[in-house]
Amino acid sequence: MTCGKTTRSISIPISCSKVRDSDARMMTLAIPFRTFKPVHAFVIFCLALFASPAAYAIDGVVVPERADPLPIAIAPFLAGGGAEETGGTLSGVITNNLGRSGYFAPLDPATFIEQVSNFEQAPNFASWQQIKAKALVTGQAYMDGGKIKVEFRLWDVNTQQQLAAQQFTTTPKNARRIGHIISDIIYKKLTTFDGYFDTRIVFVSEEGPKDKRVKRLAIMDQDGFNVRALTDGKDLVLTPRFSPSTNEITYMSFGKAEPRVYLMNIDTKQREIVGEFPNMSFSPRFSPDGQRVIMSLQDGGNANIFELDLRSRALRQLTNVAAINTAPSYSPDGSQIAFESDRGGTQQIYVMGADGSGQNRISFGNGRYSTPVWSPDGQWVAFTKQGGGKFAIGVMKSDGSGERILTEGFHNEGPTWAPNSRVLMFFRDGQGANGGPQLWSVDITGYNEQKVPTPGFSSDPAWSPKLN
Amino acid sequence: MTKTVSFKFAAALCCVLALAACSKKSTPDLEANAAAGLGAGQAMPGSEQDFATNVGDRIFFENDQSTLTAEAQETLRRQAQWLQQYTNVSIQVEGHADERGTREYNIALSARRATATREFLIAQGVEASRVSSIAYGKERPAALCDAEQCWSQNRRAVTVITGGAKTS
Incomplete structure (x- = not known):
């Protein structure tokens, strides 16, 4: 997240800049965060000093290596002139995001001794040390000619250094997004990992009894806010996946005829069938460049994996085995594809070249392995594993080594990666005739399971790329 | 049931x-x-009711299998016979899987079951053009409990009459 990148790549009008250098002392202590366009020679000097990645260690320990979450105080954002609601929203969004990440323990505002009343003044660090805050976030929001201006600062309470500061100008309806972008900056500064808060989830929203479930495609922010239905529930819809580069999703839908793979623009809700094939098409996923879709085409009792070029509409067969070959997922560099096949008797994970060459099995543990999904950083393949009456979510390297189970229970299925490759979301099915699936997230370490709030039953989550 | x-x-x-x-x-x-x-015979001959009651509209599969059991073959022979008697009837074979599998695989597995069922009916003399098929995966369970007694009823292929049946 940088100023230059923000203004260029997102469609909603957010402009941002570094906070004014009004305080010379503060500026001396400031550690500038990475930016495309360093304007002062001083900033360039600092960048050289604190070489990327900007791992900032509080008490000499970077956040992900701490035994306990970092106590952080998020001071209520100062607000005035009609921006009061935005101020509350911002503090709330940041507190919720950082707390849910598992790396931070936001302190209860009721314990705050100092009530920050002037954003431009340095905080009274002694009072924040007294409540054992290690980091402090201050901010303010105010209206400026119909636009809202938001500023924030991140402080190391012990060293009294300013670690980050930024200013945003936008319309009031974008307040939550600004909160997510600020959360991303704080998270990155203190964990070294890219943030994942300014993202969305497309999923299947479910309603009604199990034998007559109504399913709708829906989209929401990663924290469960701003839920919006994309389909009306008339047609059964499954397995939505984001395009890495456009505002499109691909998914499977049952209509009047054979179930098929569709594309939908999530802004206009305009949809199109991805191609006319003699039989059912299913289990689609985009290529990393967004120009192709890989999917399964059914042929009698078998299903094989095909690649469709979305521009030329050329279809290429990648597997040709009398078995079920499905759930394909590209490596982030587009050179390989992980998929599942029961060619050896039961569902197992295989990896092949993007042209279908060299199809090799990589899962060899006890049980069935399915729904492989390559992590955005290329390090891991996440999967669903069935065995002993349980369904687990795990990760392994693409050569099959380093298998790790992250969560296990009655029914966990269908992992999807946060864009920073640190957090996975999946669905967990509930037991009983009235039970249903819910969305959950878990850290790649296997810690910090969190239920993702949705209005009702939800399944088949897919995490978007970063929006900013 | x-x-x-x-x-x-x-x-x-x-x-x-x-x-x-x-x-x-x-x-x-x-x-x-x-x-x-x-009681048998209460439904009008040639009706959907007749088919479901006196012939049997569904067959069941073993876990992760699409092989037709002896019992399933017997049911399908009765279905084929009935379909040859009522030649205006068209059908769709719905393939289903139980809930103890992953979504995409179960879609494919249920397609495999529907295919095996459809092909058997055609081999028994039912015209291919009268028989379509669809795969529902685990999306439409018939029995709702989290135990084998229900899962075994959900691993099924159901022959649904789509047209041409007699109505009362």
Whole structure:
């Protein structure tokens, strides 16, 4: 997240800049965060000093290596002139995001001794040390000619250094997004990992009894806010996946005829069938460049994996085995594809070249392995594993080594990666005739399971790329 | 017997009772009513009811299998015979899987079951053009409990009449 990148790549009008250098002392202590366009020679000097990645260690320990979450105080954002609601929203969004990440323990505002009343003044660090805050976030929001201006600062309470500061100008309806972008900056500064808060989830929203479930495609922010239905529930819809580069999703839908793979623009809700094939098409996923879709085409009792070029509409067969070959997922560099096949008797994970060459099995543990999904950083393949009456979510390297189970229970299925490759979301099915699936997230370490709030039953989550 | 089907049977039975101006109070236990009251031949020959009641509209599969059991083959032979008697009837074979599998695989597995069923019916002499198929995966369970007694009823292929049946 940088100023230059923000203004260029997102469609909603957010402009941002570094906070004014009004305080010379503060500026001396400031550690500038990475930016495309360093304007002062001083900033360039600092960048050289604190070489990327900007791992900032509080008490000499970077956040992900701490035994306990970092106590952080998020001071209520100062607000005035009609921006009061935005101020509350911002503090709330940041507190919720950082707390849910598992790396931070936001302190209860009721314990705050100092009530920050002037954003431009340095905080009274002694009072924040007294409540054992290690980091402090201050901010303010105010209206400026119909636009809202938001500023924030991140402080190391012990060293009294300013670690980050930024200013945003936008319309009031974008307040939550600004909160997510600020959360991303704080998270990155203190964990070294890219943030994942300014993202969305497309999923299947479910309603009604199990034998007559109504399913709708829906989209929401990663924290469960701003839920919006994309389909009306008339047609059964499954397995939505984001395009890495456009505002499109691909998914499977049952209509009047054979179930098929569709594309939908999530802004206009305009949809199109991805191609006319003699039989059912299913289990689609985009290529990393967004120009192709890989999917399964059914042929009698078998299903094989095909690649469709979305521009030329050329279809290429990648597997040709009398078995079920499905759930394909590209490596982030587009050179390989992980998929599942029961060619050896039961569902197992295989990896092949993007042209279908060299199809090799990589899962060899006890049980069935399915729904492989390559992590955005290329390090891991996440999967669903069935065995002993349980369904687990795990990760392994693409050569099959380093298998790790992250969560296990009655029914966990269908992992999807946060864009920073640190957090996975999946669905967990509930037991009983009235039970249903819910969305959950878990850290790649296997810690910090969190239920993702949705209005009702939800399944088949897919995490978007970063929006900013 | 699944609840849904039991209910349909019971509902049909109630209609029959009503038409016969039967004064007997209908029992609140639909399950028992259907089980006790269903006699062969009550449904109009050539109707959907006749097919479901006297022929059997569904077959079941072993876990992760699409092989037709001896019992399934027997049911399908009866279906084929009936379909050859009522040649206007067109059907769709619905393939289903139980809930103990992953979504995409179960879609494919249920397609495999529907295919095996359809091909068997065609081999028995039913015209291919009369038989379509669709795969529902685990999306439409018939029995709703988290135990094998339900899962075994959900691993099924159901022959659904899409047109040409006699109506009363």
